[in-house]
Every structure is written in structure tokens, then in C-alpha cells.
Amino acid sequence: MPSRTARSRAIFLDIDGTYADHGLAPEAHVDAVRTARRLGHLVFVCTGRPLAMVPGHILEAGFDGTVTGAGARVEVHGEILKDARFEPELAARIVAALDAHNAAYILEAPEALYGRTGVDRRLREVLGPIFAGRPQHDGILSTDVDPLEDILGPMRYSDDLRSTSYAKISCFDSPVPLGRVMDDFGPEVGLIPSSLSALGERAGEIFMAGIHKAVGIRVVEERLGLDRADIVAIGDSANDIEMLEYAGVGIAVEGGHPAVLAVADRVTAPPAGNGVAAAFAELGLLG
Structure with a gap:
């Protein structure tokens, strides 16, 4: 069993422009995800991409689940909890x-x-x-x-x-x-x-209408009994606004959409600056 820190968090990561750039994540981000999970935190992909467009090499870092399609589909530990489509x-x-x-x-x-x-x-x-x-x-x-x-x-x-x-x-x-x-x-x-x-x-x-990343996060929150105050979200684009507003800690990426920066509690560097790893470290998620 992994050792648990005093306060476990659930972190939701946008992919493009946040965790990865042009579909590739820096090693520091991969290491940060693996270290945080080993210490008892939960880490989820939370992306506007449909699952079909999430590369295997992204998921290989190891995640506790995925929120894809900007909240339309939710999967936790291999179980599909939501799969919404247009009527x-x-x-x-x-x-x-x-x-x-x-x-x-x-x-x-x-x-x-x-x-x-x-x-x-x-x-x-x-x-x-x-x-x-x-x-x-x-x-x-x-x-x-x-x-x-x-x-x-x-x-x-x-x-x-x-x-x-x-x-x-x-x-x-x-x-x-x-x-x-x-x-x-x-x-x-x-x-x-x-x-x-x-x-x-x-x-x-x-x-x-009514489907966005925060909707997907709420599905995970309800299934796992999370405390909203312990939810962390990191993103950079217009479809990240609701999830940063919803999270206990919302972190925007430097140079991101102005509305995302406006609702964020913190700001971190883009992938080329290992921003996700830096944010994890600042929150004490890496030990």
C-alpha cells in the first residue's frame, strides 16, 4: 500500500498546454504524477480531447482515471461513470x-x-x-x-x-x-x-449545454467521496474556466486564456517550464 500524506488531494490536469505540449509531456511532469500517486494522492486527466485522441504515451504515466470530452465522459479505475452524447x-x-x-x-x-x-x-x-x-x-x-x-x-x-x-x-x-x-x-x-x-x-x-469539465469532476467527487476543498485543477484554455472555479485550488498556466487567469488562485509555468511539477511541489504533493 502507498504511504499516505496527512492530507490527500485529487488533482485534475488538462493535457494540451498544461501537462503536455503538442501531445508530449516533459519527464518532470511524468515523474510528478507518479510521485504524487505513490504518496497517496489521486491524479486524473481532465481534457477537452475525446478518449480516442488521448495518446497512450500520455496515459502511461499512470492516472486514477480520465475526464475526457470536456466532461462528457468520466472513467475512474477502469469503470465508466458517464458517457454523454448529443441527442x-x-x-x-x-x-x-x-x-x-x-x-x-x-x-x-x-x-x-x-x-x-x-x-x-x-x-x-x-x-x-x-x-x-x-x-x-x-x-x-x-x-x-x-x-x-x-x-x-x-x-x-x-x-x-x-x-x-x-x-x-x-x-x-x-x-x-x-x-x-x-x-x-x-x-x-x-x-x-x-x-x-x-x-x-x-x-x-x-x-x-451544461457539460463542462467541472461536471466531470463532480462525478468523480461523488463516486470517491472527495472533499471539494482537496480538489486541485490545472489548466490554460477557455474550457478550463469552470474546473478552476470549482476546484479548491485552481491553477492557471502562464500565457493561458485571460478568463482562466482571472479565476485562478495561482499561476504556474507552461510545459516547457515544467509547470505542473512546480505546482505539485509548491502544494507539497511530492513529499
């Missing part, structure tokens, strides 16, 4: 609207990502220049993972996606501002900006 009729209407505006999008489900035939070529055109300019990290983080392949690897393609079951949509290129397209769906559907800010109003994440 089929609404799901089909949203797809039809995106197709009518010739948007480039991906439907996200735990088992796979779904796109229209040919969307991979469109994504290479739109995202290629953005990823080509990504910063190098002087050996602190490897950059040999192609971020485009990180997205396209789990993809399945079809000419008609209206019957597809999914939990979230990532739209990367809409000729009409995405907010205008989503206005027709009212309060059932939420929209937040894309984490790729360079894409502007033509991009964003479309989600089920």
Missing part, C-alpha cells in the same frame, strides 16, 4: 447546418473522431501553417510528434455524418462566423473559442 435529432441538425455552410469540422466521440470525406485535406491546408510555426523547446520537450497526425490519426471518414453519435465538435474553418451558425440552436448548444486562437471566429468547440 440524435439535435446532433443531425448541427451536422446539417455545418455542412450547409461548408465548414471543416470533426465530430468527437470516445471511440473515434469522425469527419466528412476530404476534411483531412482541408485541415492540412488550414492547420499546416499554424503548426509549422510552433515553437521549439531546446530539448526540454521533444517535438517529433506531428500535431496534424495527432488529430488525424483516430479519424474515420464518411460522406454523411448525420447519424453519427458524438459528444463534441471541433470546428476549424467556417466561411461564416461560427457563432452565427450556432445562434439557430439556442440554449441547448454551447460554443467556446478554439484553443488555436489564430483561427478566430471561424473556429471553435461546440458542446452540449
Whole structure:
């Protein structure tokens, strides 16, 4: 049995821009997760990515569970506690609207990502220049993972996606501002900006209203009997706002979304600066 510290915490980690950069985590973060768990703390992935898009090398660090799809799916110690999807009729209407505006999008489900035939070529055109300019990290983080392949690897393609079951949509290129397209769906559907800010109003994440990362955290909290005051959340993007607000300690990443920084109790460095490991150390999670 692992030794337990006087006060055990439950830590929820965003992946992109927090625990990892372009799908790769620094060794210091992997070591921090393993050390904290050995000392009796619980550590969870809490990401906007669907499970299908969480790389095995990320999970190899060892986690107590995953909150994926920005709160739509929750798994703890191998047990699936939540798997929310868009209601089929609404799901089909949203797809039809995106197709009518010739948007480039991906439907996200735990088992796979779904796109229209040919969307991979469109994504290479739109995202290629953005990823080509990504910063190098002087050996602190490897950059040999192609971020485009990180997205396209789990993809399945079809000419008609209206019957597809999914939990979230990532739209990367809409000729009409995405907010205008989503206005027709009212309060059932939420929209937040894309984490790729360079894409502007033509991009964003479309989600089920009322589903966000804090919802997933509450599922874990209730199942394991956690004390909210002992919950720690670390993130950097717009879909991390609710979880940082909900956690007993909310930690934002330097350079993150302004609204995330505004609600945070603390700030830590990005992955290239081993920020997760630094935050764990400051909270006394590493012994």
C-alpha cells in the first residue's frame, strides 16, 4: 500500500498546454504524477480531447482515471461513470447546418473522431501553417510528434455524418462566423473559442449545454467521496474556466486564456517550464 500524506488531494490536469505540449509531456511532469500517486494522492486527466485522441504515451504515466470530452465522459479505475452524447435529432441538425455552410469540422466521440470525406485535406491546408510555426523547446520537450497526425490519426471518414453519435465538435474553418451558425440552436448548444486562437471566429468547440469539465469532476467527487476543498485543477484554455472555479485550488498556466487567469488562485509555468511539477511541489504533493 502507498504511504499516505496527512492530507490527500485529487488533482485534475488538462493535457494540451498544461501537462503536455503538442501531445508530449516533459519527464518532470511524468515523474510528478507518479510521485504524487505513490504518496497517496489521486491524479486524473481532465481534457477537452475525446478518449480516442488521448495518446497512450500520455496515459502511461499512470492516472486514477480520465475526464475526457470536456466532461462528457468520466472513467475512474477502469469503470465508466458517464458517457454523454448529443441527442440524435439535435446532433443531425448541427451536422446539417455545418455542412450547409461548408465548414471543416470533426465530430468527437470516445471511440473515434469522425469527419466528412476530404476534411483531412482541408485541415492540412488550414492547420499546416499554424503548426509549422510552433515553437521549439531546446530539448526540454521533444517535438517529433506531428500535431496534424495527432488529430488525424483516430479519424474515420464518411460522406454523411448525420447519424453519427458524438459528444463534441471541433470546428476549424467556417466561411461564416461560427457563432452565427450556432445562434439557430439556442440554449441547448454551447460554443467556446478554439484553443488555436489564430483561427478566430471561424473556429471553435461546440458542446452540449451544461457539460463542462467541472461536471466531470463532480462525478468523480461523488463516486470517491472527495472533499471539494482537496480538489486541485490545472489548466490554460477557455474550457478550463469552470474546473478552476470549482476546484479548491485552481491553477492557471502562464500565457493561458485571460478568463482562466482571472479565476485562478495561482499561476504556474507552461510545459516547457515544467509547470505542473512546480505546482505539485509548491502544494507539497511530492513529499
